[in-house]
Amino acid sequence: MLPSLVLLLVFLAGPIGYCVYYAFTDMQLTGAVGTHFVGFRNFTRAFGDSDFLNAVELTLLFVVGSAVIGQNTVGLALAVLMEKASKPVRSITSGVVIAAWVLPEVVAGYLMYAFFYQRGSLNAILHFLHLPQQDWLYTLPILAVCLANVWRGTAFSMLVFSAALGDVPQELVEAAEMDGAGPWQRLWRVTLPLIRRSILTNLMLITLQTLSVFGLIYTMTQGGPGRKSETLPIFMYQEAFNDSLIGYGTAVALVLLVVGALFSVVYIRLLNVEED
Amino acid sequence: MRTRLPVATGIAVVATVLATTLSGCGSGSGSSGKTIKVVYQKQLNSSNTVQPDYLAAEVKQFEQANPGTTVKLVPVTASENDYYTKIQLMMRSPATAPDLVYEDTATINSDVASGYLKPLDSYLSTWSDWSRYASAAKAAMKYAADGKTYGVPDNTDTRGIWYNKALFQQAGLPVPWQPKTWADILSAARTIKSKLPGVTPMNLYTGTAGGEQSSMQGFEMLLYGTPAAGNSLYDSTQQKWVVGSSGFKDALNFVQTIYHQGLAPKAQDALSANFNTELNTQLIPEGKLAIDVDGSWMPNSWISTGQKPWSQWQNTMGEAAMPTQNGQGKGKVSMSGGWAWSIPAKAKNPSLAWKFVESLETESASAKWNMVNATIAVRSDVAADPKYLQALPTNAFFNSLVADTFYRPGLPAYTQVSSAIQKAMESVTTGQASVDKAASTYDNDVKSVVGADKTTQDAQ
Numbered sequence: 001m002l003p004s005l006v007l008l009l010v011f012l013a014g015p016i017g018y019c020v021y022y023a024f025t026d027m028q029l030t031g032a033v034g035t036h037f038v039g040f041r042n043f044t045r046a047f048g049d050s051d052f053l054n055a056v057e058l059t060l061l062f063v064v065g066s067a068v069i070g071q072n073t074v075g076l077a078l079a080v081l082m083e084k085a086s087k088p089v090r091s092i093t094s095g096v097v098i099a100a101w102v103l104p105e106v107v108a109g110y111l112m113y114a115f116f117y118q119r120g121s122l123n124a125i126l127h128f129l130h131l132p133q134q135d136w137l138y139t140l141p142i143l144a145v146c147l148a149n150v151w152r153g154t155a156f157s158m159l160v161f162s163a164a165l166g167d168v169p170q171e172l173v174e175a176a177e178m179d180g181a182g183p184w185q186r187l188w189r190v191t192l193p194l195i196r197r198s199i200l201t202n203l204m205l206i207t208l209q210t211l212s213v214f215g216l217i218y219t220m221t222q223g224g225p226g227r228k229s230e231t232l233p234i235f236m237y238q239e240a241f242n243d244s245l246i247g248y249g250t251a252v253a254l255v256l257l258v259v260g261a262l263f264s265v266v267y268i269r270l271l272n273v274e275e276d
Numbered sequence: 277m278r279t280r281l282p283v284a285t286g287i288a289v290v291a292t293v294l295a296t297t298l299s300g301c302g303s304g305s306g307s308s309g310k311t312i313k314v315v316y317q318k319q320l321n322s323s324n325t326v327q328p329d330y331l332a333a334e335v336k337q338f339e340q341a342n343p344g345t346t347v348k349l350v351p352v353t354a355s356e357n358d359y360y361t362k363i364q365l366m367m368r369s370p371a372t373a374p375d376l377v378y379e380d381t382a383t384i385n386s387d388v389a390s391g392y393l394k395p396l397d398s399y400l401s402t403w404s405d406w407s408r409y410a411s412a413a414k415a416a417m418k419y420a421a422d423g424k425t426y427g428v429p430d431n432t433d434t435r436g437i438w439y440n441k442a443l444f445q446q447a448g449l450p451v452p453w454q455p456k457t458w459a460d461i462l463s464a465a466r467t468i469k470s471k472l473p474g475v476t477p478m479n480l481y482t483g484t485a486g487g488e489q490s491s492m493q494g495f496e497m498l499l500y501g502t503p504a505a506g507n508s509l510y511d512s513t514q515q516k517w518v519v520g521s522s523g524f525k526d527a528l529n530f531v532q533t534i535y536h537q538g539l540a541p542k543a544q545d546a547l548s549a550n551f552n553t554e555l556n557t558q559l560i561p562e563g564k565l566a567i568d569v570d571g572s573w574m575p576n577s578w579i580s581t582g583q584k585p586w587s588q589w590q591n592t593m594g595e596a597a598m599p600t601q602n603g604q605g606k607g608k609v610s611m612s613g614g615w616a617w618s619i620p621a622k623a624k625n626p627s628l629a630w631k632f633v634e635s636l637e638t639e640s641a642s643a644k645w646n647m648v649n650a651t652i653a654v655r656s657d658v659a660a661d662p663k664y665l666q667a668l669p670t671n672a673f674f675n676s677l678v679a680d681t682f683y684r685p686g687l688p689a690y691t692q693v694s695s696a697i698q699k700a701m702e703s704v705t706t707g708q709a710s711v712d713k714a715a716s717t718y719d720n721d722v723k724s725v726v727g728a729d730k731t732t733q734d735a736q
Binding site for chain 2: 028029030031032033045049050118135137138222224225226227228241242243244245
């Protein structure tokens with residue numbers, strides 16, 4: 001017990017403590033030798049900074065679009081369809097989907113860059129089909145990174161849902177079938193209520209994962225053009241390392257931490273409500 | 277340093293929270309009494325090996341002349357902005373600080389202010405070659421607050437206009453060409469656009485992906501050509517940063533004009549991180565770009581050892597000085613920077629590092645470096661060396677611009693002001709903001725960086 005507590009303090013609580021402390025200082029990477037305590041100035045600056053608010057907005061869009069809606073529903077759909085599929089189809093599909101998931105973030109980002117890039121494969125396909133082409137990374141960067149994140153992260157949801165579906169008692173489904181419920185009704189009224197805890201747990205995990213996505217977006221767009229795909233992690237990186245404002249960047253990191261915590265609290269409360 | 281451990285941990289936290297793939301910033305130090313670590317930037321384009329090749333040869337020579345010593349070259353492969361960040365992170369801690377570091381002269385002052393660099397005066401006072409260095413270059417190495425010198429520059433550069441003579445002739449434009457005003461540049465670009473479809477009329481670097489090249493080769497070449505000239509970005513008499521100036525808006529307006537009227541590359545190309553390489557190795561050599569506002573080092577890419585050997589460049593490319601806005605003042609403008617060798621404050625073996633600098637900066641080594649790297653010499657003896665002047669036919673022209681050149685304000689806040697400039701350019705280039713909106717965002721950014729009391733309204 002004690003050794004693990006020490007490890008936890010040194011490697012987790014310690015750094016977080018320092019991080020919190022820096023968020024209240026004007027520490028810079030270059031240009032200033034001293035570091036001073038500045039109270040809440042970094043935070044008031046952030047909330048008065050239109051670029052920060054833009055980043056918050058894009059982060060919420062990214063999380064809701066790619067995780068809550070995208071990964072969650074696509075993962076569920078795949079898991080439901082795979083239940084019915086034959087074994088070879090199942091292994092091929094899960095192989096492909098999981099491959100996207102195990103790829104390092106930067107590699108996935110580069111692949112997606114090559115896919116969405118102006119002269120990339122997506123436009124080549126559209127051209128072949130005589131459909132209008134788009135410069136996705138330039139005109140719709142946030143949509144492109146959302147789709148990339150769905151592609152990359154769906155496997156996780158699919159695995160969670162597959163496991164949950166496996167635990168649904170078959171006799172309940174069969175009973176519903178006997179009572180004349182169609183496939184949609186069986187899914188909506190029997191299966192989903194039975195796996196709702198898995199859905200909530202999955203939502204919480206993918207929300208937290210998506211909040212911290214950095215490499216994927218940085219490789220694809222660097223947050224641009226302009227600030228059209230600059231989510232909080234990218235904004236934080238630009239402030240801390242490009243503009244050398246470590247203190248301000250850390251304050252933004254802390255805000256991100258709080259956003260993640262808020263999401264978790266909401267999900268955990270929902271889970272508890274379920275239990276009551 | 278009291279804050280050493282916290283700093284390192286804090287950075288680690290930020291990095292972890294980001295879940296980035298930031299590669300480890302420098303391995304443990306290998307310095308001992310006879311070993312030094314030398315850090316320099318290796319460009320992302322791996323085919324550019326001019327500096328690695330040159331340094332490897334110099335290291336071999338140095339190790340032979342000083343038996344038992346080892347010089348470890350530590351190339352940092354990164355874009356320019358990431359390179360600054362990485363060396364700053366390395367210099368923070370004695371465990372990772374190199375013994376010698378190659379720095380952009382523009383970042384030296386802010387690194388001195390951070391306490392990262394060691395003054396070199398005690399070495400320089402006994403080094404007779406120092407008297408051969410151009411005084412402007414020496415001045416750029418001095419930190420105003422203590423009057424000490426923190427680097428030995430090994431090259432400088434100037435900027436002007438490159439134009440494709442063949443394309444100009446096809447479009448019926450005069451060759452040689454020397455525009456007198458910004459309007460002359462625009463009118464030549466419009467002629468190219470109407471006469472030569474398929475050719476991009478002109479390039480001016482823009483946006484954040486281009487980093488400092490957008491600010492310096494791009495925006496500042498315009499801004500310093502407005503009537504406020506040397507006081508257009510930073511008013512040195514008042515010691516304040518200039519905001520709300522009409523010159524700033526005029527320069528932004530120029531950027532907007534060329535990107536919105538199809539006189540420049542498509543915004544999505546210009547804003548991509550690899551645009552520079554595409555420009556040097558494809559657009560210009562393949563005759564797809566007529567005018568490029570760029571630096572003296574351009575032939576670097578085209579010489580036989582460059583990334584895109586192009587023997588025809590001397591006959592094809594012409595050079596012109598960048599004109600001032602309305603031809604006022606001396607009628608031309610240029611910006612200069614350059615790179616220098618500095619010794620970090622936390623270096624373990626500064627005296628051996630200095631010895632290596634001396635051997636890198638002899639007249640012959642310096643001449644060789646400026647020749648292979650196609651840079652402008654900072655030593656008077658090298659600048660007058662016929663071998664150097666003949667090495668590239670453009671050396672004489674770009675050397676002549678030194679008389680009308682400006683250096684960027686060597687102040688800690690410059691990097692952040694520069695990044696505010698890039699953002700303003702990018703928002704105008706993409707059409708996300710009007711010139712007025714982008715200029716007022718810039719004003720606010722500068723005020724929040726330096727404090728409103730350190731800014732002044734329009735110097736004109």
